[in-house]
Amino acid sequence: MRNLKMYEADDKMISLIRDNYDLLQSLGSFGINLGFGDKTVRETCEDNGVDTYTFLAVVNFTANGYKSFENDEQLSVPTLLHYLEASHAYFLDFQLPYIRRELQESLDEKDSLGMLILRFYDEYAQEIRRHMKYEQKTLFPYVQSLIDKQPINDYNVDTFSKHHGATDKKLRELKLLIIKYLPQDGLHNNQLTATLHDIYENEVWLRQHAMVEDSIFVPAIRRLEKIVKQNDVTRNISDMVTKAGVGESQELLSDREKDVIVALVQGMQNKEIADHLCISVNTVITHRRNIARKLQIHSAAGLTIYAIVNNLIDISNVKL
Ligand SMILES: [Fe+2]
Numbered sequence: 001m002r003n004l005k006m007y008e009a010d011d012k013m014i015s016l017i018r019d020n021y022d023l024l025q026s027l028g029s030f031g032i033n034l035g036f037g038d039k040t041v042r043e044t045c046e047d048n049g050v051d052t053y054t055f056l057a058v059v060n061f062t063a064n065g066y067k068s069f070e071n072d073e074q075l076s077v078p079t080l081l082h083y084l085e086a087s088h089a090y091f092l093d094f095q096l097p098y099i100r101r102e103l104q105e106s107l108d109e110k111d112s113l114g115m116l117i118l119r120f121y122d123e124y125a126q127e128i129r130r131h132m133k134y135e136q137k138t139l140f141p142y143v144q145s146l147i148d149k150q151p152i153n154d155y156n157v158d159t160f161s162k163h164h165g166a167t168d169k170k171l172r173e174l175k176l177l178i179i180k181y182l183p184q185d186g187l188h189n190n191q192l193t194a195t196l197h198d199i200y201e202n203e204v205w206l207r208q209h210a211m212v213e214d215s216i217f218v219p220a221i222r223r224l225e226k227i228v229k230q231n232d233v234t235r236n237i238s239d240m241v242t243k244a245g246v247g248e249s250q251e252l253l254s255d256r257e258k259d260v261i262v263a264l265v266q267g268m269q270n271k272e273i274a275d276h277l278c279i280s281v282n283t284v285i286t287h288r289r290n291i292a293r294k295l296q297i298h299s300a301a302g303l304t305i306y307a308i309v310n311n312l313i314d315i316s317n318v319k320l
Protein backbone atom coordinates (compact mmCIF):
# COMPACT_ATOMS: atom_id res chain seq x y z
CA MET A 1 0.00 0.00 0.00
CA ARG A 2 1.53 3.29 -1.03
CA ASN A 3 1.84 6.07 1.46
CA LEU A 4 1.25 9.49 -0.08
CA LYS A 5 3.78 11.45 1.87
CA MET A 6 6.48 13.79 0.64
CA TYR A 7 9.67 12.76 2.38
CA GLU A 8 12.07 15.36 3.66
CA ALA A 9 15.74 15.47 4.55
CA ASP A 10 15.03 15.22 8.28
CA ASP A 11 12.86 12.11 8.01
CA LYS A 12 14.41 8.88 9.18
CA MET A 13 15.65 6.72 6.35
CA ILE A 14 14.10 3.67 7.97
CA SER A 15 10.60 5.22 7.92
CA LEU A 16 10.95 5.86 4.24
CA ILE A 17 11.74 2.20 3.62
CA ARG A 18 9.06 1.00 6.02
CA ASP A 19 6.44 2.88 4.00
CA ASN A 20 7.85 1.96 0.60
CA TYR A 21 9.81 -1.26 0.66
CA ASP A 22 10.27 -1.14 -3.11
CA LEU A 23 12.64 1.78 -2.52
CA LEU A 24 15.16 -0.72 -1.19
CA GLN A 25 16.49 -1.28 -4.67
CA SER A 26 16.71 2.48 -5.32
CA LEU A 27 18.95 2.79 -2.28
CA GLY A 28 21.34 0.31 -3.86
CA SER A 29 21.39 2.21 -7.14
CA PHE A 30 22.13 5.43 -5.30
CA GLY A 31 25.06 3.67 -3.68
CA ILE A 32 23.48 3.72 -0.21
CA ASN A 33 24.10 0.59 1.78
CA LEU A 34 21.82 -0.79 4.44
CA GLY A 35 22.83 -0.52 8.06
CA PHE A 36 22.04 3.18 8.41
CA GLY A 37 20.49 2.74 11.85
CA ASP A 38 18.30 5.66 12.90
CA LYS A 39 19.99 8.23 10.72
CA THR A 40 17.96 10.77 8.78
CA VAL A 41 17.78 10.86 5.02
CA ARG A 42 20.23 13.77 4.96
CA GLU A 43 22.74 12.06 7.25
CA THR A 44 22.57 8.82 5.31
CA CYS A 45 22.96 10.60 1.98
CA GLU A 46 25.89 12.65 3.25
CA ASP A 47 27.57 9.55 4.67
CA ASN A 48 27.36 7.95 1.24
CA GLY A 49 28.28 11.00 -0.82
CA VAL A 50 24.82 11.24 -2.40
CA ASP A 51 23.13 14.56 -3.17
CA THR A 52 20.19 14.63 -0.72
CA TYR A 53 18.00 16.89 -2.82
CA THR A 54 18.28 14.65 -5.89
CA PHE A 55 17.77 11.51 -3.84
CA LEU A 56 14.54 12.93 -2.37
CA ALA A 57 13.37 14.14 -5.77
CA VAL A 58 13.65 10.62 -7.20
CA VAL A 59 12.22 8.93 -4.11
CA ASN A 60 9.22 11.25 -3.80
CA PHE A 61 8.58 11.01 -7.51
CA THR A 62 8.73 7.23 -7.42
CA ALA A 63 6.55 6.97 -4.33
CA ASN A 64 4.04 9.73 -5.01
CA GLY A 65 3.91 10.19 -8.75
CA TYR A 66 4.18 13.10 -11.05
CA LYS A 67 5.81 16.43 -10.36
CA SER A 68 7.27 18.86 -12.88
CA PHE A 69 11.06 19.10 -12.85
CA GLU A 70 11.30 21.44 -15.85
CA ASN A 71 12.75 24.34 -13.90
CA ASP A 72 14.39 22.50 -11.07
CA GLU A 73 17.91 23.85 -10.93
CA GLN A 74 18.89 22.01 -7.79
CA LEU A 75 18.94 18.53 -9.29
CA SER A 76 22.40 17.05 -9.52
CA VAL A 77 22.96 15.56 -12.98
CA PRO A 78 26.01 13.50 -11.88
CA THR A 79 23.91 11.94 -9.10
CA LEU A 80 21.11 11.11 -11.54
CA LEU A 81 23.55 9.69 -14.08
CA HIS A 82 25.19 7.48 -11.49
CA TYR A 83 21.78 6.34 -10.25
CA LEU A 84 20.56 5.37 -13.72
CA GLU A 85 23.80 3.59 -14.61
CA ALA A 86 23.60 1.56 -11.42
CA SER A 87 19.90 0.85 -12.05
CA HIS A 88 20.77 -0.56 -15.46
CA ALA A 89 23.46 -2.76 -13.98
CA TYR A 90 20.97 -4.01 -11.39
CA PHE A 91 18.36 -4.84 -13.99
CA LEU A 92 20.59 -6.34 -16.66
CA ASP A 93 23.02 -8.22 -14.45
CA PHE A 94 20.70 -9.29 -11.68
CA GLN A 95 16.98 -8.94 -12.36
CA LEU A 96 16.79 -10.34 -15.91
CA PRO A 97 18.85 -13.50 -15.19
CA TYR A 98 17.04 -13.91 -11.87
CA ILE A 99 13.58 -13.98 -13.45
CA ARG A 100 14.85 -16.32 -16.13
CA ARG A 101 16.07 -18.77 -13.51
CA GLU A 102 12.73 -18.52 -11.74
CA LEU A 103 10.82 -19.12 -14.97
CA GLN A 104 12.99 -22.08 -15.82
CA GLU A 105 12.27 -23.61 -12.45
CA SER A 106 8.52 -23.06 -12.81
CA LEU A 107 8.23 -24.43 -16.31
CA ASP A 108 8.40 -28.00 -17.41
CA GLU A 109 11.40 -28.28 -19.66
CA LYS A 110 9.77 -31.04 -21.65
CA ASP A 111 6.67 -29.01 -22.25
CA SER A 112 6.92 -27.23 -25.58
CA LEU A 113 4.58 -24.45 -24.42
CA GLY A 114 6.88 -23.88 -21.46
CA MET A 115 9.84 -23.68 -23.81
CA LEU A 116 8.02 -21.18 -25.98
CA ILE A 117 7.39 -19.03 -22.92
CA LEU A 118 11.08 -19.13 -22.11
CA ARG A 119 11.96 -18.17 -25.64
CA PHE A 120 9.47 -15.32 -25.43
CA TYR A 121 11.15 -14.17 -22.23
CA ASP A 122 14.57 -14.27 -23.88
CA GLU A 123 13.29 -12.05 -26.67
CA TYR A 124 11.93 -9.66 -24.10
CA ALA A 125 15.24 -9.64 -22.21
CA GLN A 126 17.05 -8.98 -25.47
CA GLU A 127 14.82 -6.01 -26.18
CA ILE A 128 15.45 -4.50 -22.75
CA ARG A 129 19.15 -5.12 -23.12
CA ARG A 130 19.16 -3.29 -26.45
CA HIS A 131 17.20 -0.39 -24.97
CA MET A 132 19.52 0.02 -22.00
CA LYS A 133 22.72 -0.55 -24.00
CA TYR A 134 21.65 2.21 -26.36
CA GLU A 135 21.31 4.59 -23.41
CA GLN A 136 24.67 3.47 -22.05
CA LYS A 137 26.42 3.91 -25.38
CA THR A 138 24.93 7.22 -26.46
CA LEU A 139 23.00 9.15 -23.81
CA PHE A 140 25.15 8.48 -20.75
CA PRO A 141 28.52 9.34 -22.36
CA TYR A 142 26.91 12.42 -23.85
CA VAL A 143 25.69 13.52 -20.42
CA GLN A 144 29.16 12.82 -18.99
CA SER A 145 30.66 15.04 -21.68
CA LEU A 146 28.25 17.80 -20.65
CA ILE A 147 29.24 17.35 -17.01
CA ASP A 148 32.92 17.52 -18.01
CA LYS A 149 32.19 20.61 -20.14
CA GLN A 150 33.76 18.85 -23.10
CA PRO A 151 32.92 20.00 -26.62
CA ILE A 152 29.50 18.69 -27.57
CA ASN A 153 29.04 16.31 -30.47
CA ASP A 154 26.00 16.28 -32.73
CA TYR A 155 23.89 14.43 -30.18
CA ASN A 156 21.32 16.16 -28.03
CA VAL A 157 18.79 15.13 -25.44
CA ASP A 158 15.79 15.79 -27.69
CA THR A 159 17.10 13.19 -30.15
CA PHE A 160 17.06 10.76 -27.26
CA SER A 161 13.68 11.64 -25.80
CA LYS A 162 11.97 11.51 -29.20
CA HIS A 163 12.94 7.85 -29.54
CA HIS A 164 12.68 6.82 -25.93
CA GLY A 165 9.91 4.27 -26.22
CA ALA A 166 8.11 2.05 -23.75
CA THR A 167 9.63 -1.33 -23.01
CA ASP A 168 6.85 -3.08 -21.18
CA LYS A 169 4.64 -4.30 -24.04
CA LYS A 170 6.34 -7.68 -24.35
CA LEU A 171 6.33 -8.20 -20.61
CA ARG A 172 2.60 -7.55 -20.41
CA GLU A 173 2.04 -10.06 -23.16
CA LEU A 174 4.22 -12.61 -21.42
CA LYS A 175 2.27 -12.28 -18.19
CA LEU A 176 -1.01 -12.78 -20.00
CA LEU A 177 0.30 -15.84 -21.82
CA ILE A 178 1.36 -17.40 -18.55
CA ILE A 179 -1.78 -16.54 -16.63
CA LYS A 180 -4.20 -17.59 -19.35
CA TYR A 181 -2.51 -20.63 -20.81
CA LEU A 182 -0.21 -22.11 -18.20
CA PRO A 183 -0.21 -24.53 -16.57
CA GLN A 184 -2.28 -26.73 -18.79
CA ASP A 185 -2.57 -29.56 -16.29
CA GLY A 186 -4.84 -27.46 -14.08
CA LEU A 187 -2.55 -27.88 -11.06
CA HIS A 188 -1.52 -24.96 -8.92
CA ASN A 189 2.13 -24.12 -9.36
CA ASN A 190 3.50 -22.13 -6.43
CA GLN A 191 6.76 -21.45 -8.17
CA LEU A 192 4.96 -20.07 -11.20
CA THR A 193 2.76 -17.82 -9.07
CA ALA A 194 5.81 -16.44 -7.27
CA THR A 195 7.54 -15.87 -10.60
CA LEU A 196 4.51 -14.04 -11.93
CA HIS A 197 4.56 -11.84 -8.88
CA ASP A 198 8.18 -10.98 -9.57
CA ILE A 199 7.38 -10.24 -13.19
CA TYR A 200 4.69 -7.79 -12.06
CA GLU A 201 7.19 -6.04 -9.81
CA ASN A 202 9.61 -6.00 -12.66
CA GLU A 203 7.12 -4.21 -14.80
CA VAL A 204 6.52 -1.55 -12.16
CA TRP A 205 10.26 -1.12 -11.74
CA LEU A 206 10.79 -0.60 -15.46
CA ARG A 207 7.93 1.86 -15.71
CA GLN A 208 9.33 3.90 -12.84
CA HIS A 209 12.79 3.76 -14.35
CA ALA A 210 11.49 5.14 -17.66
CA MET A 211 9.52 7.82 -15.81
CA VAL A 212 12.61 8.98 -13.90
CA GLU A 213 14.43 9.16 -17.23
CA ASP A 214 11.68 11.07 -19.00
CA SER A 215 10.49 13.35 -16.21
CA ILE A 216 13.63 14.04 -14.16
CA PHE A 217 16.73 13.14 -16.15
CA VAL A 218 15.75 14.56 -19.55
CA PRO A 219 14.71 18.02 -18.21
CA ALA A 220 17.89 18.12 -16.09
CA ILE A 221 20.04 17.33 -19.15
CA ARG A 222 18.20 19.92 -21.20
CA ARG A 223 19.06 22.54 -18.58
CA LEU A 224 22.70 21.45 -18.47
CA GLU A 225 22.82 21.56 -22.27
CA LYS A 226 21.71 25.18 -22.22
CA ILE A 227 24.36 26.14 -19.66
CA VAL A 228 27.19 24.31 -21.44
CA LYS A 229 26.17 25.70 -24.82
CA GLN A 230 26.14 29.22 -23.42
CA ASN A 231 29.58 28.67 -21.94
CA ASP A 232 30.70 27.27 -25.26
CA VAL A 233 29.74 30.50 -27.00
CA THR A 234 31.60 32.46 -24.33
CA ARG A 235 34.59 30.16 -24.70
CA ASN A 236 34.63 30.64 -28.47
CA ILE A 237 34.61 34.39 -28.01
CA SER A 238 37.33 33.97 -25.44
CA ASP A 239 39.38 31.89 -27.89
CA MET A 240 38.93 34.53 -30.56
CA VAL A 241 40.01 37.25 -28.18
CA THR A 242 42.96 35.25 -26.92
CA LYS A 243 44.06 34.27 -30.40
CA ALA A 244 43.84 37.87 -31.53
CA GLY A 245 46.02 38.85 -28.62
CA VAL A 246 48.46 35.98 -28.91
CA GLY A 247 49.09 36.66 -32.60
CA GLU A 248 51.37 39.59 -31.95
CA SER A 249 52.65 39.16 -28.44
CA GLN A 250 52.16 37.05 -25.38
CA GLU A 251 52.81 39.88 -22.98
CA LEU A 252 50.78 39.70 -19.79
CA LEU A 253 48.77 42.58 -18.53
CA SER A 254 49.98 44.34 -15.41
CA ASP A 255 47.63 44.68 -12.46
CA ARG A 256 47.34 48.41 -13.22
CA GLU A 257 46.34 47.67 -16.79
CA LYS A 258 43.68 45.27 -15.54
CA ASP A 259 42.36 48.02 -13.23
CA VAL A 260 42.13 50.34 -16.23
CA ILE A 261 40.21 47.71 -18.22
CA VAL A 262 37.75 47.21 -15.37
CA ALA A 263 37.21 50.97 -15.14
CA LEU A 264 36.76 51.28 -18.91
CA VAL A 265 34.27 48.45 -18.98
CA GLN A 266 32.30 50.17 -16.25
CA GLY A 267 31.95 53.12 -18.58
CA MET A 268 34.48 55.55 -17.04
CA GLN A 269 36.21 58.25 -19.09
CA ASN A 270 40.01 58.88 -18.93
CA LYS A 271 39.65 61.66 -16.34
CA GLU A 272 37.41 59.53 -14.12
CA ILE A 273 39.80 56.59 -14.38
CA ALA A 274 42.72 58.84 -13.45
CA ASP A 275 40.88 60.12 -10.38
CA HIS A 276 39.65 56.65 -9.47
CA LEU A 277 43.14 55.09 -9.62
CA CYS A 278 45.00 58.20 -8.38
CA ILE A 279 47.15 58.46 -11.50
CA SER A 280 47.51 61.12 -14.18
CA VAL A 281 45.41 61.22 -17.33
CA ASN A 282 48.58 60.75 -19.37
CA THR A 283 49.34 57.54 -17.50
CA VAL A 284 45.82 56.30 -18.22
CA ILE A 285 46.38 56.99 -21.91
CA THR A 286 49.69 55.12 -21.81
CA HIS A 287 48.00 52.15 -20.10
CA ARG A 288 45.27 52.13 -22.70
CA ARG A 289 47.81 52.16 -25.51
CA ASN A 290 49.70 49.25 -23.93
CA ILE A 291 46.49 47.29 -23.36
CA ALA A 292 45.50 47.72 -27.00
CA ARG A 293 48.96 46.61 -28.13
CA LYS A 294 49.13 43.59 -25.83
CA LEU A 295 45.62 42.33 -26.44
CA GLN A 296 45.14 43.62 -29.96
CA ILE A 297 41.74 44.76 -28.81
CA HIS A 298 40.78 48.30 -29.56
CA SER A 299 37.04 48.51 -29.01
CA ALA A 300 35.15 48.93 -25.75
CA ALA A 301 32.97 45.93 -26.67
CA GLY A 302 36.07 43.80 -27.22
CA LEU A 303 37.54 44.84 -23.87
CA THR A 304 34.22 44.07 -22.19
CA ILE A 305 34.20 40.54 -23.57
CA TYR A 306 37.84 40.10 -22.60
CA ALA A 307 37.12 41.30 -19.06
CA ILE A 308 34.16 38.96 -18.64
CA VAL A 309 35.78 35.82 -20.00
CA ASN A 310 38.96 36.45 -18.01
CA ASN A 311 36.99 37.02 -14.83
CA LEU A 312 38.21 40.58 -14.38
CA ILE A 313 34.64 41.66 -13.88
CA ASP A 314 31.27 40.09 -13.25
CA ILE A 315 28.78 40.46 -16.06
CA SER A 316 26.33 42.16 -13.68
CA ASN A 317 28.77 45.07 -13.22
CA VAL A 318 29.13 45.72 -16.91
CA LYS A 319 27.65 48.90 -18.32
CA LEU A 320 25.96 47.69 -21.50
FE1 LIG B 1 17.32 3.39 -18.78
Ligand SMILES: [Fe+2]
Pocket: 131, 135, 164, 209, 210, 213
Ligand atom coordinates in the same frame (compact mmCIF):
# COMPACT_ATOMS: atom_id res chain seq x y z
FE1 LIG C 1 15.04 4.07 -20.93
